[in-house]
Amino acid sequence: MRAEVETAVETALGRLGLDAKTRLLAGQDLWSLPELPEIGLRSLVMSDGPVGVRGVRWTADDPSVALPSPTALAATWDPELAHRVGVLLAQEARRKGVHVLLAPTVNLHRSPLGGRHFEAYSEDPHLTGVIGAGYVNGVQSGGVGTTVKHFVANDAETDRFTVNNLVGERALRELYLAPFEAIVTNARPWGVMTAYNTVNGTTMTENHHLVNEVLRGAWGFDGFNVSDWTAARDTVGALRGGLDVAMPGPRTVYGEALAEAVRDGRLDESEVDEAVRRVLRLAARVGALADVEPAVTRPPAPVDGEALAREVARRSFVLLRNEDRALPLRPGTVALIGAAARDARILGGGSATVFPARTVSPLDGLAAALPEGALSYAVGADPDTELAFADQGFTLRAVCRDAAGAVIGTRSAPSGQIRWTGPDLPAGVTPERLHTIELTGVFTPRESGPHTFGIKGTGPFVLTVAGTTYYDDVQQPADDTDPFEASFGSPVPRAEARLTAGEPVEVSLTHVFALPENVPFKAVSFALAHQEPTRDPDELIAEAAEAARAADTAVVVVATTERVESEGFDRKDLRLPGRQDDLVRAVAAANPNTVVIVNAGSPVELPWREDVAAVLLTWFPGQEGGAALADVLTGAHEPGGRLPTTWGSLDEAPVTEVTPTDGALAYTEGVFIGYRAWEKAHRTPVHPFGHGLGYTDWTYEAVGVTGTTVTVRVRNSGARPGREVVQVYLAPTATGPAPERPARWLAGFAGVEAGPGESAEVTVEIPDRAFEVWDEVDHRWSFVKGSYEIQVGRSIADRRITAAITV
Structure with a gap:
């Protein structure tokens, strides 16, 4: 197969002229590369992941399966489950005509303040690499390519386009490059995406050393390298730095600019050919190149997306605390409390957004699972003080008009969002003809009182509610330097209208569209936003406390919001937004049997944790999160997750800095991030790496070591069937000469299932890399011989049995 592909690639390459070659390396629009009919090449289509496949349309009327966040997937500690997720995503990609998924994200949780951590897996490079390899193998088994991202050290969002991350060679190799290396070695990805940031003075889209010498040279990566969107800056530097495709188009540093660089002698055409070969190889693999069989001719069996989303969610839930076995729920009445219980937060903000056909909230899930009359609900405290998209209660459509006011196209707009690129415009609409887009329809309030309406986007807008025009002006961007401000910026409140519950009113938001001058792609992006009447928080909390007092069990759902965890910015603190901490304290004071559900993609502080039962x-948790929650709370399934990242207070966290100084962010902590840093600082986190309780108990009975193979026997010593994650840590028994190493590190893990009283064995193979350090003098891996202790247990802090190994 490989010889056949390479022959087809060379044949196709030989038939292309310079202009066609350089055009192929530049996006033709936001999501695709151009077709080249002269060689039988179809357009290659890319789409954002990693929790679903959005496709080329950013709209709720083209729904996608929405899976739990990557932190949730990593919390399952199950690469086989990650593989099944990949198979489902390949199925979704094929359904939407997508050849390449822009995922997975395998950057590390260096600081808990990282705003996009929900989209990455873990603070640990080994866990990240294993889960990421499972994901990539699954997607590509379905004939769809992946782009492992963001290569490399894109571990925070502050000044992400310009920051120069100063990372020592050892930390770079042992931590930040390690997941990429593991995935390249064990999954052979068909693509990698290079990051916006600079590493040690060289921007990643021009980083010859890391891309050509390390990724392609030392590791043998043979896939294509695509830029993060708008990341490519220099034509010659990018091509010589190993960048194959500059996205998005049509205005990039490639295309005509690349052809000109060859013609005036700044580049040789043979350098262009190397990049084209890699793109043609990708096309052959995904079946987009004529006369060559794709890498996968028979896709895997169909996967039930809703069922898998539900399974991943419940397998990812981490039971942090369970005093007096408060869970599963005991028979009796339940007071469900929290705005996030009714209006579920199922995914993080930014480019990872997808739109599911349905969403099961905690309220939906528990209402379906509990006996009639057992469940009550109170809002308690709303964490979101920002306007949300016009979804609940709105029926909207988009009407496109030309400069004369004639209608030239229409489309439904089920969530009040418009995000169109050239090929995604409604039928009959072109950027040249488009003058205005009107979001128009009806809003039926579910509450009486003053409703706030607002606008997300930039440019001229007219906002009308119930016949009254509240805004007719130009909305300016908050940040002129961020090309994604219109998509990721905050909605701006522009109207307050007093409405009556159940009485429909007409709403209209008209945007005057102008072809942008200084952006690399043509897009229409804006949204109508809304917020229901707000009530006094103290009154809401008091009502929730009364509801809790009257119930046998109180279940409080707390959450972060899109302005806390999203692409484009980092967090300022780890506190839950709004009055949610006050809400939990009030409910716990009213009912000692209080269970708190924490709906967050990455660590938050839990100051009331000792005051609640669970x-x-x-x-x-994705679209089926509420159903999965009911499964776990009622005991139909146990929570299966273990923490992939340390949870602790910001004051105690050893590594926190995400803000550059004079344009640079120094990784002064070296190889000590996450649990490595907590242990070095002799600090105890609130919940350690690997922690997670179940509904049964486990006894670790024996461990044996043969060579580097560790065999562990455990027994289910509880009264229920369950699944345990056996974690194997490697600790040097003596401190040798430099370099300094962590006290211990994750060397392997395995899941095991057993019924009550049953014993089971697992085998964990410790890779050679676990014994190696990067030598910064000789610039190579060095195997550190000596004696080590194998430490086996339930978390890094709960190590049950040990064995010795000498290598």
Whole structure:
């Protein structure tokens, strides 16, 4: 197969002229590369992941399966489950005509303040690499390419376009490059995406050393390298730095600019050919190149997306605390409390957004699972003080008009959002003809009182509610330097209208569209936003406390918001937004049998944790999160997750800095991030790496070591069937000469299932890399011989049995 592909690639390459070659390396629009009919090449289509496949249309009327967040997937500690997720995503990609998924994200959780951590897996490079390899193997088994991202050290969002991350060679190799290396070695990805940031003075889209010498040279990567969107800056520097495709188009540093660079002698055409070969190889693999069989001719069996989303969610939930076995729920009445219980936060903000056909909220899930009359609900406290998209209660459509006011196209707009690129415009609409887009329709309030309406986007807008025009002006961007401000910026309140519950009113938001001058792609992006009447928070909290007092069990759902965890910015603190901490304290004071559900993609502080009976972390649980929550709370399934990242207070966290100084962010902590840093600082986190309780108990009975193979026997010593994650840590028994190493590090893990009283064995193979350090003098891996202790247990802090190994 490989010889056949390479022959087809060379044949196709030989038939292309310079202009066609350089055009192929530049996006033709936001998501695709151009077709070249002269060689039988179809257009290659890319789409954002990693929790679903959005396709080329950013709209709720083209729904996608929405899976739990990557932090949730990593919390399953199950590469086989990650593989099944990949198979489902390949199925979704094929359904939407997508050849390449822009995922997975395998950057590390260096600081808990990283705003996009929900989209990455873990603070640990080994866990990240294993889960990421499972994901990539699954997607590509379905004939769809992946782009492992963001290569490399894109571990925070502050000044992400310009920051120069100063990373020592050892930390770069042992931590930040390690997941990419593991995935290249074990999954052979068909693509990699290079990051916006600079590493040690060289921007990643021009980083010859890391891309050509390390990724392609030392590791043998043979896939294509695509820029993050708008990341490519220089034509010659990018091509010589190993960048194959500059996205998005049509205005990039490639295309005509690349052809000109060859013609005036700044580049040789043979350098262009190397990049074209890699793109043609990708096309052959995904079946977009004529006369060559794709890498996968028979896709895997169909996957039930809703069922898998539900399974991943419940397998990812981490039971942090369970005093007196408060969970599963005991028979009796339940007071469900929290705005996030009704209006579920299922995924993080930014380019990872997808739109599911349905969403099961915690309220939906528990209402379906509990007996009639057992469940009550109170809002308690709303964490979101920002306007949300016009979804609940709105029926909207988009009407496109030309400069004369004639209608030239229409489309439904089920969530009040418009995000169109050239090929995604409604039928009959072109950027040249388009003058205005009107979001128009009806809003039926569910509450009486003053409703706030607002606008997300930039440019001229007219906002009318119930016949009254509240805004007719130009909305300016908050940040002129961020090309994604219109998509990721905050909605701006522009109207307050007093409405009556159940009485429909007409709403209209008209935007005057102008072809942008200084952006690399043509897009229409804006949204109508809305917020229901707000009530006094103290009154809401008091009502929730009364509801809790009257119930046998109180279940409080707390959450972060899109302005806390999203692409484009980092967090300022780890506190839950709004009055949610006050809400939990009030409910716990009213009912000692209080269970708190934490709906967050990455660590938050839990100052009331000792005052409640149970704490269950559900991450961003995807579209079936509420159903999965009911499964776990009622005991139909146990929570299966273990923490992939340390949870602790910001004051105690050893590594926190995400803000550059004079344009640079120094990784002064070296190889000590996450649990490595907590242990070096002799600090105890609130919940350690690997922690997670279940509904049964486990006894670790024996461990044996043969060579580097570790065999562990465990027994289910509880009264229920369950699944355990056996974690194997490697600790040097003596401190040798430099370099300094962590006290211990994750060397392997395995899941095991057993019924009550049953014993089971697992085998974990410790890779050679676990014994190696990067030598910064000789610039190579060095195997550190000596004695080590194998430490086996339930978390890095709960190590049950040990064995010795000498290598």
